[in-house]
Amino acid sequence: MAKLEEELKQTGAAQVTTFESGNEMAATAAAQINYHMMGYFPITPSTEVAQYLDQMRTRGQHNIKLVAADGEHGSAGICYGAAAAGARVVNATSSQGFLYMLEQLPVQSGTRFPMVMNLVTRAVSGPLDIRGDHSDLYYGLNTGWVILTASTPQAVYDMNIMALKIAEHSDVRLPVMVAYDGFYTSHQKRRVQYFADAETVRDFVGPNPNLNYANILDFDHPVTVGAHMNGDDLTNNHAQLSEALRRSEGVYEQVAAEYASLSGREYPILDLYHMEDAEVAVFLLNSAAESAKDVADQLRARGIKAGVVRPNIIRPFPAAQLREALRHVKALVVGERADSYGADGGNLTHEIKAALQEDPLNQTTVLCRIFGLGGKDFYAEDAEAFFQLAIEAAEAGRAEKPFDYYGIHPGSPDKVMPQVMQPPRGDAYHTGLIQVTPDEATGKLKVKVPPLRSLTTKPRRLTPGHGACPGCGALSALELFFKGIEGDIVVLFQTGCVYVVTTGYPYTSHKQPMIHNLFQNGAATLSGALEAYLEMKRRNEIEMSDDPTFIMISGDGGMDIGMGSAIGAALRNHKLIMLEYDNEGYMNTGSQQSYSTPVGHMTSTSGVGKMQKGKQGHHKDTVQIMAACNIPYAFTAAESHPQDMLRKAAKAQWYANNVGTAYGKILCACPLNWKSEDRLGTSIVGAAVESCFFPLYEIEQGSTTITYNPEDKGKRIPAAEWLKLMGKTKHLLKEEATLVAFEAEIERRWTILKKKHEISEL
Numbered sequence: 001m002a003k004l005e006e007e008l009k010q011t012g013a014a015q016v017t018t019f020e021s022g023n024e025m026a027a028t029a030a031a032q033i034n035y036h037m038m039g040y041f042p043i044t045p046s047t048e049v050a051q052y053l054d055q056m057r058t059r060g061q062h063n064i065k066l067v068a069a070d071g072e073h074g075s076a077g078i079c080y081g082a083a084a085a086g087a088r089v090v091n092a093t094s095s096q097g098f099l100y101m102l103e104q105l106p107v108q109s110g111t112r113f114p115m116v117m118n119l120v121t122r123a124v125s126g127p128l129d130i131r132g133d134h135s136d137l138y139y140g141l142n143t144g145w146v147i148l149t150a151s152t153p154q155a156v157y158d159m160n161i162m163a164l165k166i167a168e169h170s171d172v173r174l175p176v177m178v179a180y181d182g183f184y185t186s187h188q189k190r191r192v193q194y195f196a197d198a199e200t201v202r203d204f205v206g207p208n209p210n211l212n213y214a215n216i217l218d219f220d221h222p223v224t225v226g227a228h229m230n231g232d233d234l235t236n237n238h239a240q241l242s243e244a245l246r247r248s249e250g251v252y253e254q255v256a257a258e259y260a261s262l263s264g265r266e267y268p269i270l271d272l273y274h275m276e277d278a279e280v281a282v283f284l285l286n287s288a289a290e291s292a293k294d295v296a297d298q299l300r301a302r303g304i305k306a307g308v309v310r311p312n313i314i315r316p317f318p319a320a321q322l323r324e325a326l327r328h329v330k331a332l333v334v335g336e337r338a339d340s341y342g343a344d345g346g347n348l349t350h351e352i353k354a355a356l357q358e359d360p361l362n363q364t365t366v367l368c369r370i371f372g373l374g375g376k377d378f379y380a381e382d383a384e385a386f387f388q389l390a391i392e393a394a395e396a397g398r399a400e401k402p403f404d405y406y407g408i409h410p411g412s413p414d415k416v417m418p419q420v421m422q423p424p425r426g427d428a429y430h431t432g433l434i435q436v437t438p439d440e441a442t443g444k445l446k447v448k449v450p451p452l453r454s455l456t457t458k459p460r461r462l463t464p465g466h467g468a469c470p471g472c473g474a475l476s477a478l479e480l481f482f483k484g485i486e487g488d489i490v491v492l493f494q495t496g497c498v499y500v501v502t503t504g505y506p507y508t509s510h511k512q513p514m515i516h517n518l519f520q521n522g523a524a525t526l527s528g529a530l531e532a533y534l535e536m537k538r539r540n541e542i543e544m545s546d547d548p549t550f551i552m553i554s555g556d557g558g559m560d561i562g563m564g565s566a567i568g569a570a571l572r573n574h575k576l577i578m579l580e581y582d583n584e585g586y587m588n589t590g591s592q593q594s595y596s597t598p599v600g601h602m603t604s605t606s607g608v609g610k611m612q613k614g615k616q617g618h619h620k621d622t623v624q625i626m627a628a629c630n631i632p633y634a635f636t637a638a639e640s641h642p643q644d645m646l647r648k649a650a651k652a653q654w655y656a657n658n659v660g661t662a663y664g665k666i667l668c669a670c671p672l673n674w675k676s677e678d679r680l681g682t683s684i685v686g687a688a689v690e691s692c693f694f695p696l697y698e699i700e701q702g703s704t705t706i707t708y709n710p711e712d713k714g715k716r717i718p719a720a721e722w723l724k725l726m727g728k729t730k731h732l733l734k735e736e737a738t739l740v741a742f743e744a745e746i747e748r749r750w751t752i753l754k755k756k757h758e759i760s761e762l
Contacts, residue, residue, distance in 0.1 A: 013262055014196040022156040022185040025192055026092065026118045026178070027052035029160035031062040032198035033205060036087035039067045039078025041097060041561065042592040042605070044130045045182040046120035049092035051592065051604045058609025064090075068593055068605065071520055071561030076101035076108075083113035083175075084225055086215040088164065088208055090115065094182055095122035096518055098136045100561075102143070108175050109144030109241060111225055114167035114210070115175045116160060117145075121286075121337075122182040123374045125518065127505065128495065131375020132182030133337035134285060138347050140177060144241050146248045147315035150180040151271075151286045154192045155312075158265055165205050165255050172248045173213070174241070177315075183375060184287040193263075204262060249316045256312075269318045271310040274300060275325050278307030280390035282383065283334045283352065285310065288372065292383040299387055306387055314348070319355035326356060330394035331365045333386045335406075337372045344403040346370060365393045369406040376407060423511045424459040426488040426546050431458055434484060434646065436654045444700050445654055447647045455483045455646075459511070461491075466509045467501040471678030473669035473685060474498050474555060474581040477639045481579065481666065484649025488512060488548040490529060494522035496556035497588045498581065519554075519561040523569035523578060526552045530576050549653050550574075555581035555668070557594030559622045566663075570629035573660035577652045580622060580663075583670040591673035595620040598693070599745070600738040602728045603673070613735055618745050626663040627699040633662040635698040635707075640686030644696055644707050651700070667694045675727025687722035690715050692750040697757070704756035719743045 020028070026049050030038070040050040056062055069075035072093055082089045093101065098119055108115065121137050123129040140147060148163060150156040156178065163176040180186060195201055214223040229237060253269065260266045273293050275281065282292050289310035299306035309325055309332075311318055326332060336346030343350065349368035356362045367389055372378050385406070393399045433455065435448040461482045468475045474497060482489070490513045493499035499516055502509035517525040530550045536542045554562055559580050566578055585603050586592040593606040598619045602608045606615035627634040633655040637645040645666070652662035667688055669681030676684055688694040689708065696708040710716040719742060723729040732739050756762040 013200045015193040015263070016196050017191065017193050019189045020153055020192050021048075021187050021189050022150070022153040022180050023048035023120065023187065024052055025153045025157035025194065026160055027056065028194055029157050029201070030064065030090045031056045032195065032201040033088070033090075033161070033164060034062050034198070034202065035064050035090045037065050037067065037079065037082040037089045038091060039069050039075040039082065039089075040091060041069045041072045041075045041093070042557075042586045042589040043072065043094050043097035044589050045122060045132070045186045046092040046094040046097070046118060047589045047592060048186070049118055049120075051590070054605045054607050054612075058607040058612040060611045066605070070563065070595070072097035072100040073104065073520075076104035079115055079117075080104060080108050080113065083108065083115045083210070084111070084216050086208070086210040086213075086217055088115075088210065090117070092118040092120060094120045095124055095130075095136045099124060099139060100520060102139060105140065105143040105145060105175075107226070110237060112173045112241070112244070113175065114164075114173055116163045116167060117175065117177050118156075118160070119177050119179040120182045120186045121179055128516065129374040132184055132186075133373045133375065135338040135373070137179050138338045138340070141315060141347055144174065144245060145315060146172070146174055146176040146245065146252075146313070148176065148178045148313050149285050149311060150178055150185065151290060151310060153185060153188075153190045154265065155267065156180050156185060157192060157194055158259060158263060158267065159312075161201055161204060162252075162255050162259050162267070166248060166251050168205075168209050169248075169251045169255075170209075172244055172251050174244055174248060179286070181287045195263075200262075204259070245316050249313070249318070252313055267312045269311065269313055270321045270325055271312060272325055273308040273310070274305075275307040275309060277305055277328070279305040279328065279330045280387060280394050281307040281309055281326070281329050281332050282386045282390065283309045283332055283348070285314070285337070285348075288335060288337075288378045288383075291378055291380055292386070295380050295383040295387060298384075304387075304391065317351050317355070319351070319358075322352060322355050323359045323362065326364045327359070327362060329364045331367065331390040331399070333367045333369060333390045335369055335371050335386055337370075339370045339405075344368075349403075365397070365399050366402070367393060367399045368403045370404075371406040382407070417506050421463070421511075426548075428459050429488065430486050431455065434486060434650045436650050444703070445651050447650050449484070449643055449646045449650070452642055458483055461489070461511055462502060462509045463511060467504070468497065469670075469672045471669065471671035471681050472497070472501075473639060473681045474583060475501075477581060477645075477666050477668045478553065478579075480639055480642055480645055481637070481649045481664075484646040485549060485551070485653050486650075487546050490515075490526075490533075490548050490550050492517065492522055492526040492529070492550075492552045494519050494552070494554045494558045494562060495588065496554070496558055497583075498553060498555060500588060519558045521565055522552050522554055522558065522562055523565040526550055526576055527569045527572065527574040530574055547657060549656060550576040552576065552578045553581065554578065555583060556588040557586040557592075557596060559620070560595045563622075563625070566626065567629060570626055570631050570661045570663065573631065575656050575658075575660055577656045577662045577664065578626070580665045581668045582665055583668050583673070584619070585670070585673060587670050587673050591670075596622070599742050600729070600732045600735065602731065608731050613738060614731065621749070623663065623665050623699070629661075630702070631661040631663060632659040633698070633700055635662075635664045636694065636696055637664060637666045638685045638689050638694060638696060639666070639668070640682050640689055641696060641708055648698060648707075651698070673728070676725060680725060684722070684725045687717065687725060690717045691719045691722040691746065692716060693719060693722060693746050695750060695753055697753060703760040704753065704762070706753060706757045719746055
């Protein structure tokens with residue numbers, strides 16, 4: 001420690017010591033660099049990077065333009081466009097988000113535009129798991145990006161600074177990824193140091209060189225970016241990319257040396273621990289290697305020459321350095337948090353074997369163990385088990401089992417989980433109390449709904465015992481909507497709060513068939529299931545007394561990233577219901593702003609401070625968008641008006657079963673993120689209706705009808721009366737200009753809606 005402090009004194013660059021997480025340090029580095037742009041989309045566990053940057057922006061700590069995308073595919077496009085314009089660009093993502101943008105990554109490297117992206121590693125679905133492994137990272141190995149691996153929050157900070165300089169180097173000109181472990185490194189706070197003066201960082205990375213290269217803003221030398229190529233041209237292009245990626249190794253060493261002289265912290269290509277005379281060793285990425293180092297010390301005390309290899313860079317792959325490091329190692333266990341299915345070893349295992357194959361003097365036995373999937377912890381005893389495998393292989397001169405999964409538990413027939421209740425079938429959900437009949441004169445539906453108490457005997461679709469937050473409006477609203485649905489249902493839940501809190505292997509709260517898919521594919525998945533059912537029924541391969549109703553449940557901003565899929569299903573007019581529970585944000589990932597967030601509302605990525613006053617821009621009207629697809633039925637509903645919701649649920653089912661797509665939007669309270677009292681959810685939703693922010697209406701066969709008009713009832717209230725009920729909007733009561741603009745937009749939309757109500761042709 002004294003040596004480090006002495007080195008730091010010699011650099012002359014003052015540093016601050018504190019305790020921070022990896023995500024905080026990624027954001028700190030980005031803020032100090034002061035990138036031009038960040039196109040982002042929330043996904044756990046990388047979301048915090050954008051959140052921290054938004055908080056810093058509200059305090060005036062940087063000028064980065066944060067652009068909330070419609071999904072990760074869009075965020076990658078935003079970043080690519082900004083980079084092509086010569087800007088400095090940063091992003092952060094994880095897991096499915098990384099895969100969703102994967103198509104864009106080779107575009108960026110293939111056209112040689114630098115940027116920096118933090119990949120906060122997380123298990124890839126399916127099934128869904130939000131904790132950390134490296135299954136997302138491995139998909140990035142063939143994208144043409146330089147890939148650095150950061151094992152600690154300190155390394156996250158340092159490598160984010162180094163990454164930009166590497167990316168923009170004239171010998172490289174490639175995007176760079178900094179990968180670190182989700183929830184281990186991203187969220188755990190550790191002792192870190194960062195430069196006290198942002199100018200130190202900016203001086204190190206240097207001025208922006210990107211405008212000196214071909215970019216789409218150069219009108220004196222206009223360029224065409226991304227022109228299609230024939231085979232010879234593409235071969236040359238990829239050869240040049242490959243050469244640049246290989247050159248980045250030397251650039252990395254140069255930049256790392258410069259950074260070490262500035263910071264006192266060294267990041268060699270391989271972090272070699274006790275490898276000078278090691279006979280048995282383990283190869284591990286990122287945080288797991290730190291646990292293994294302690295075990296290596298213990299084995300050394302027992303006379304066993306044990307060592308640990310951890311790379312700081314895996315693209316380009318450090319083959320030469322590994323050959324040198326493993327020259328005298330008898331057995332190496334490669335621990336990988338992802339499998340290359342069917343290849344009898346993870347990706348890095350095969351690359352290590354290939355590297356050693358070129359060294360005729362190397363006799364190292366290489367074993368692979370897949371471990372730590374889905375964030376399963378890696379303890380000292382696990383590292384000891386890896387070393388024991390290496391010791392046994394070294395003694396035997398061979399590996400009895402070169403490849404296996406570590407930590408698996410075979411199932412047992414006597415431990416099959418029993419079904420704890422007999423699920424209700426369609427007859428139980430048929431009450432006959434809700435009557436829907438077409439009106440031949442108007443072409444619309446007449447619905448007779450009984451008093452609510454008469455529907456209490458109808459079974460719930462969800463069992464008690466889910467994990468929703470106290471006061472969550474989504475669960476109660478959905479159950480109310482389901483009361484208006486007769487018979488069996490097949491329900492699809494996109495990723496979101498309601499999905500997460502009602503499922504958790506091996507348990508489920510769903511009494512009827514449920515399937516999950518990701519935000520961007522919900523409507524497509526359900527339409528596939530529906531059409532398969534109809535085709536199998538047509539072929540007499542399945543028999544059902546009554547057709548089930550197919551319902552997709554979306555929420556938590558799902559109609560941003562999932563809008564394309566939803567519009568596609570609506571244009572195909574599948575016989576299904578799409579239902580959106582609108583809680584005004586990406587609540588499942590921590591209350592980030594979505595396109596359904598109203599203007600001025602505070603979220604974790606639209607903070608309130610001296611430089612920013614909540615979300616910019618008005619909320620998206622998904623019902624009007626979906627109605628524009630000419631579906632037969634679209635509506636809004638709220639739990640505060642239960643009879644209205646039941647009527648609309650019954651209509652939606654009739655249209656879905658007989659005509660085509662029905663779409664509904666339900667406003668649902670989220671006390672945790674709305675910063676309101678748990679007990680006030682229904683009242684707050686009711687106030688949103690009474691203020692005309694969330695009007696209740698339906699669009700049936702293209703004709704709009706307001707189903708509840710607070711003005712006719714003499715109950716309309718100012719928007720401020722609604723806003724004061726929530727902590728996330730109280731600041732708006734003091735921001736007169738924003739409040740006036742918000743009320744004007746409410747009035748504009750309400751006026752248009754009334755005109756459509758009056759004139760059926762609109």
